[in-house]
Amino acid sequence: MKRFALRPFALLATLAVASGIASGYYHFVHYDTKTAPFLPIYEKFDLASLPGKTIQYYISANGPTKLAPRDSLTSVISQVRAAAMAWNVEASDLSLAFGGISPEGAARNGPGIDVIFSDEIPPGLIALGGPTKRADDMAEDADGRSFVPIVRSLLVFNRDLSQRPSYGDAFYLSAVHEFGHTLGLQHTLTSSAMSTEITRAVSKAWPLAADDVAAISLLYPHPQFQSATGAIAGRVVLAGDGVGLASVVALPPRGQAVSTLTNPDGTYRIEGLPPGDYYLYAHPLPPALAAEVSAANIVLPKGPDQEPLQAGPNFETQFFPGTREWQQAGLVSVAAGAVTEGLNFSVQPRSVPFIHSVQTYSYPGQYGVKGAFVNFASPRGFIVAAGAGILSGPASAARPAEGLTASVIGDGVSVTGLRPFTSEFMVIDLQQSGPQLLDGPRHIVFSLDGSIYVLPSAFTVVQKGPPSIDAISVAPGGLQNRTLALSGANLSSGTRYWFDGQPATLVQTAESNAVVVAPPAPAGHVAVVTALNSDGQTSMFTQFNAPPTYSYDVSLEGISTVTITPDRLPVGADSVIEISAPGAMFTEGQALAGFGSSDITVQRVVALSPSRVAAAVRVGANAAAGTSANLTIASGLKWFVQPAAVTLRQPDPERLAFASPDQSMTASETQSALQPNSNATLRILNLTQAGIAAGLSLTLGDKSAPILAASPGQITVRIPNLAAGPVLARLTAGGEIALALLDIDAPPPSILSVFGTFSVPDATRPASVGDLLTVLITGIPDLGTQIASARASVTVGTTSHQVSDLVRIWQEPVAYQMQFRLGSVPAGRQNLIVMIDGRTSASFPIWTR
Ligand SMILES: [Zn+2]
Structure with missing residues (x-):
């Protein structure tokens, strides 16, 4: 969010001067050929070399x-952590994790992102980011595509943040944007987080847009990414020649745009499109703004000789197929897993730059909000816009350019007029034009003298105003006065609450109020409280100038010391350590640990108690034995650095250890899950006859697990009655101790019975196609009175069936029932299987005819 007085272009200008590292989704692209076909080679981190496909970021102690x-x-660090988290999206396999506070001289050999604070950044600029070190040689990813491995990236914040409070949306969104650069993303022009400041239309409640998700997933795809999304491809030509670096945009009528830039021969391919209908248009890059090194500060792709490849000629923006009237444009259908090809553009030259770099604001309160939101129930059914080419006349009497028109793509909203506002801005008046107005982004097409400019997500339609928090008071519930009652306006059950950058735990929500547990924080810490609504609006839209705060008790216990067991970690191996930190108030999901060094990665942290966590760590093979590392632990907003917390040692191949989860921890192929009240055989490295003879004992959490049998290399144990989730295992053999984090699975669903109209469909009374069958299920935990049908499915033979919601029919023991209509299945004996939350039951035989 920005105040109006700020000149919007100043930020970009200084960015360009300060660095060459940053600035359709677009990546850092190389080509290994000078002639078609062009296949872009991207810069990205090498997922295969990252433990747990996780890249750590280290925050400088300075x-x-x-x-x-x-x-x-503390607040700044929490916002940086929150910004990194924004990139952990389901469609991408890469995770970002807090690697701790990095001391001077920490190891920076391995892959990682360094977050530092510097005086070198020009005033007014919040941050810069991008890859700084790449591998010398190209590598190939799992799909056989070449890429340039990024080894190290840098995110630099200004050390002077006096004008940019960390709780503001601007600081957070800048951090999200710069993290995007560090991961391999460049600027786009389609209103996403990776857009330049000008067209960026995201908020703290919606930090990433569809373009960002497609961009990150294309670099680091989840296995299902290709099959769940579609692609479109084609070529942009001008007088028969391909146009390089033209931006091609897929624009859903009511949704977020996804775009890309063309190859040197004008070919393009937009991947990662959610299935649906799209308008498609091609536009040239805007001219470089004052002091920009290139258009939108995009780092040009490089050819095989490392020379930058320039953008093609300027041209008239057009919609597919070949029209400048979006009303005449055809919608292109995108299906999951499919590529639609041949979506070609033949564009006309245009010598003079047209309208470009338009930005829009709305005014829900006293100041402008960028990424405009329009609520037609309020009297402010307008947005304001600034940009090159939309105003004319002297600054003292600037008015919308003669002949300029604007129209809204999609139904439900229309433009009723354009009027002068200030020397830089004009007002676009909007009105609801349909009876049923759905939430979501809307796009504006500006038209002048037969040329067009499209602004995706020019505004977002919402049904109510932004949330605000008017009062915060301590509620019954204790936890050192961290249970709080919040009240305000436009809050709902979907509202999330942040204390600085940390989410609060929801206890109870209602219209206009909520009870939350604030995250742990240092004694006396003052946290800014922000409400984030699911429609994309945040309380910062109206409360940025005087945000609500909560002052934590000054008597809160802090962390003054941390003990680590064991504190010597073998080089080139995995270990599990126990970390004790009295006063931390750890809770699951809010506990983090990091060694500030790329030599040691923390793969997992599990809260064992309010003062104790277990962490799975891996020490790289290139780390030097004898060196020590600091440990940073964080619990909510609390954090603490223990100097020289661990020392690296030579690996000891003889030492007792659980087999690592990378190998198979369990001895049997069929028994990969550990279930309560069942037997499990675990592989133990270096368990000898002598160790067994010296006496074995195993605890899982605080319960003892009887050892039923032991032989060199393995033990068979009875898993006690434990709740599903991670548990710390401690095996003692003679004088040696081995630790591991084991996952206890919930028991699978079990089918008690299946009923047709009157009875179990057996050989004498088989079920017919269309019969309503009822399935009784036990064995699952109590998940409430009703479980949504989407979480369950039934398969009969090989045919999967839609089911009704699961309804709880008994509580002691827990039993659920669901129903489905038998589909077309072959006659005879069939196996019926139920799957709930991804867990499969044993099969139950029924007969069909
Ligand atoms: Zn940037």
């Missing part, structure tokens, strides 16, 4: 020197 009132280092 923090900001100037902060805004109410701000603190």
Whole structure:
């Protein structure tokens, strides 16, 4: 969010001067050929070399020197962590994880992202980011595509943050944007997080747009990414020649755009499109703004000789197929797993730059919000817009350019007029034009003298105003006065609450109020409280100038010391350590640990108690034995650095250890899951006859697990009655101890019975196609009175069936029932299987005819 007085272009200008590292989704692209076909080679981290496909970011101990009132280092760190989290999306296999506070001189050999604070950044600029070190040689990813491995990236924040409080949307969104650069993403022009500041239309409640998700997933695809999304491909030509670096945009009528830039021969391929209908248009890059090194500060693709490849000639923007009237454009249908090809553009030259770089604001309160939101129930059914080419006349009497028109793509909203506002901005008046107005982004097409400019997500339709928090009071519930009652306006059950950058735990929600548990924080810490609504609006839209705060008790216990067991970690191996930190108030999901060094990666942290966590760590093979590392632990907003917390040692191949999860931890192929009240055989490295003879004992969490049998290399144990989830296993053999984090599975669903109209469909009374069958299920935990049908499915033979919601019919023991109509299945004996939350039951035989 920005105040109006700020000149919007100043930020970009300084970015360009300051660095060459940053600035359709677009990547850092190389080509290994000078002639078609062109296949872009991207820069990205090598997923295969990252433990747990996780890239760690390390925050420098040398923090900001100037902060805004109410701000603190703790708050800044929490917002940086929250911004990194935004990139952990389902469609992408890459995860970002907090690697700790990095001391001077920490190991930076391995892959990682360094977050530092610097005086070198020009005033007014929040941050810069991008890859800084690449491997010398190209590599090939799992899909056989060449890429340039990024080894190290840098995210630099200004040390003077006095003008940019960390709780504001602007700081957070800049951090999200710069993290995007560090992962291999460049600027786009389609209103996403990776858009330049000008067209960026995201918020703290919606940090990423569809274009960002497609961009990150294309680099680091989840296995299902290709099959769940579609692609379109074609070529942009001008007088028969391909146009390089033209932006081709897929624009759903009511949704977010996804775009890409063309190859040097004008070919393009937009991947990662959610299935649906899209308008398609091609536009040239805008001219470089004052002091930009290139259009939108995009780093040009490089040819085989490392020379940058320039953009093609300027041309008239057009919709597919060959029209400048979006009303005449055809919708292109995109199906999951399919590529639609041949979507070609033949464009006309245009010498003079046209309208470009348009940005829009709305005014829900006293100041402008970028990424405009329009609520037609309020009297403010308008947005304001600034940009090159939309105003004319002297600054003192600027007015919309003669002949300029604007129209809204999609139904439900129309433009009723354009009027002068200030020397830089004009007002676009909007009105609801249909009876049923659905939430979501809308796009505006500006038209002048037969040429067009399209602004995706020019505004978002919402049904109510932004949330606000008017009062915060301590509620019954204790936890050191961290249970709080919040009240305000436009809150709902879908509202999330952040204390600085940390989410609060929801206890109870209602219209206009909520009860939450605030995250742990240092004694006396003052946190800014933000409400984030599911429609994309946040309380910062109206409360940025005087945000609500919560002051934590000054008597809160802090962390003063941390003990690690064991504190010597073998080089080139996995270990599990126990970390004790009295006063931490750990809760699951809010506990983090990091060693500030790329030599040691934390793969997992599990809260064992309010003062204790277990962490799975891996020490790289290139780490030097004898060196020590600091440990940073974080619990909510609390964090603490223990100097020289662990020392690296030579690996000891003789040492007792659980087999690592990378190998098979369990001895049997069929028994990969550990279930309560069942037997399991676990592989134990270096368990000798002598160790067994010296006496074995195993605890899982705080329960003892009887050892039923032991032989060199393995033990068979009875898993006690434990709740599903991770548990710390501790095996003692003679004087040696081995630790591991084991996952206890929930028991699978079990089919008690299946009923047709009157009875079990057996050989004498088989079920017929169309019969309503009822399935009784036990064995699953109590998941409430009703479980949504989407979480369950029934397969009969090989045919999968839609089911009704699961309804709980008994509580002691827990039993559920669901129903389905028998589809077309062959006659005879069939196996019926139920799947709930991804867990499959044993089969139950029924007969069909
Ligand atoms: Zn940027």
